[in-house]
Amino acid sequence: MPKLTLDRLDLRGKRVFIRADLNAPLDRGTVSDDTRLRAVVPTLRYALDAGAAIVLASHLGRPKGRVAPELSLRPVAERLETLLGRRVELAPDCVGPATLERAQRLVPGGILLLENLRFHPEEEANDDGFAKALAALADCYVDDAFAAAHRAHASIAAITGHLQPAAAGLLLQAELGALGRILEAPARPLVAILGGAKVSDKIALVEHLLGRVDALLIGGGMAFTFLRALGHDVGRSLVEPDRVETARRALEAARRRGVSLVLPVDAVVADGVDAPAGRVVGVREIPAAQMGLDIGPRTVERFREALAGAKTVVWNGPMGVFEREPFAAGTLAVARAVAASGAFAVVGGGDTVAAVTQAGVADRIGYLSTAGGAFLEFLEGRALPGVEALTEVG
Numbered sequence: 001m002p003k004l005t006l007d008r009l010d011l012r013g014k015r016v017f018i019r020a021d022l023n024a025p026l027d028r029g030t031v032s033d034d035t036r037l038r039a040v041v042p043t044l045r046y047a048l049d050a051g052a053a054i055v056l057a058s059h060l061g062r063p064k065g066r067v068a069p070e071l072s073l074r075p076v077a078e079r080l081e082t083l084l085g086r087r088v089e090l091a092p093d094c095v096g097p098a099t100l101e102r103a104q105r106l107v108p109g110g111i112l113l114l115e116n117l118r119f120h121p122e123e124e125a126n127d128d129g130f131a132k133a134l135a136a137l138a139d140c141y142v143d144d145a146f147a148a149a150h151r152a153h154a155s156i157a158a159i160t161g162h163l164q165p166a167a168a169g170l171l172l173q174a175e176l177g178a179l180g181r182i183l184e185a186p187a188r189p190l191v192a193i194l195g196g197a198k199v200s201d202k203i204a205l206v207e208h209l210l211g212r213v214d215a216l217l218i219g220g221g222m223a224f225t226f227l228r229a230l231g232h233d234v235g236r237s238l239v240e241p242d243r244v245e246t247a248r249r250a251l252e253a254a255r256r257r258g259v260s261l262v263l264p265v266d267a268v269v270a271d272g273v274d275a276p277a278g279r280v281v282g283v284r285e286i287p288a289a290q291m292g293l294d295i296g297p298r299t300v301e302r303f304r305e306a307l308a309g310a311k312t313v314v315w316n317g318p319m320g321v322f323e324r325e326p327f328a329a330g331t332l333a334v335a336r337a338v339a340a341s342g343a344f345a346v347v348g349g350g351d352t353v354a355a356v357t358q359a360g361v362a363d364r365i366g367y368l369s370t371a372g373g374a375f376l377e378f379l380e381g382r383a384l385p386g387v388e389a390l391t392e393v394g
Contacts, residue, residue, distance in 0.1 A: 004167040004391040006043060006142055012051035015106055017138035017163060018043065019155050019386075021145040021370065022058035022076045031079040036147070039370050041083055043144045043169040044111070048086075053106035055137045057094060057114045057155050058145070065121030077113045088113050094120065095133040103137040123154050131158035144169025146176070147371035149386030150378075160389040168390055171370070176387065178346050178367035179378050187311035187344065188214060193303070193334065195220030195317030195352075199243040201376075202317070206250050208380045215260040215306050219295045219319035219330065223264050226251065227283055235269070235286040262306055266296030268320065268327055277326050294320025295330035304337040313338055313345040315352055316375060322351055328358075335359035348375035 009016075020040040024031045031037065047054055061071040077090040086109070091099045094114035102112055114137075117123040122130030131154040135141075141163040143149070148156060149172065160166040168176065182190070192213045194202055199222045209216060218226055221238035228239050229247040254261035263283075269290040270278035280296040281287075295303075307313065315338060319330040332355060338345050339361035347356050348369035356362050369375045374384060 002394050004165055004393050005173050006046060006167050006169050009140060009167050011047055013108060014052050014140055015055055015138040016047050016052045016140050016142055017055045018142045019145050020056060020058050021147040023060050024076060026075055029075055031075050034079055036370055037079055037083060039171050040144050043171060048109055051108045053108050053110045055103050055112050057117055059118040060116050063118050067119045071116055073113055073116050091115055117155050126152045126154050126158045128158050130154045132162045135159050135162035141166040142169045143386050144171045146172045146374055149384040150374040152385040156386045157389045165391045175369055182312060182314050182346055189310050190312045191215045191307055191310040193217045193315040195319045197221040197238060199225045199240050199247055203246055204380045205376055210253050210257055210259055213259060217262045217303050217306055219264060220317050224292060226263055232283055235288050236291040262302055264295045264299040266298045267292035268294035268296055273321050273324055294327040300330055300333040303334055307337050307341040310341050310343040313343045315347045316349045318351045318355055322355055331355045332359045335361055339364035
């Protein structure tokens, strides 16, 4: 069933609980990258313009259910004030009498940011009593935290049992629209690109995508497990021995379905990730003492050819150790090839979005997803607790 969206709520004079993902990196007490904060600003402005007061909630880091002053949301409140051009009050806690009193004092146009939800173990436990206390702070609920939508946490799932209506914010709606466009009725050919370190992290996605895509391009560390499945000796490259047979079955499934599964034919190798430079070799010639740390130029060209006629592209995961300059070229080249393809492209995951930005082609990508785990789970076809909990319409 379709889910209720923000634009269908009557917000005038209401206190709206907005669950956002404000989990921004901090550097000496200030926000060092405000990408996630900027992503939720349209939803905040919409609610304010509609006459609402906002109770804003998020987690930050992993305090493991205890108060950790270094993970306070105060720097986030300060940065949001700059982005919004209005005061953002920080509550002393996310629940309790003092926080409830401040929420009840809110007038239209006011914003109260709750302190870090994960200072309480009940948040990650999806505790119903904790969710009820959060729900008491507002009149309706909006989830705009797609990056956390795969978590059955109190502020995401259990809260909707006590606070209705529960709607999708503008960011969550956009994420679901972009990913739904890939899964439901993509323009074809549909090409998926997967990278990152481990097959185990993405094998469910590989298996799901094989029934939907026209081509699947695999790079990054996970490619070496597939290459081992083909019988290649890949030196000290990352291989998951217990996943070799799984990779072999995926290769066979691709062959049966007529899906073009494209693997690297060359790689940039070195003694380790700290090496000042690497050299290009064919995947059959990787020295026993070295490891593959990026895809090589012939692989880039194969990937570019596979992308040339694509109408829809989905990409998650870098092609090598992207954070190290000697091994970033393959990922940057693929970013440019995706942009040049002219396809509607959806890119997800922090490293992958960073690569697109670094390559200077972010403005030529159809949609940049703020999410990592939720992005993958949605593409795997799994139900997301944060989406399931929203009010159904129609």
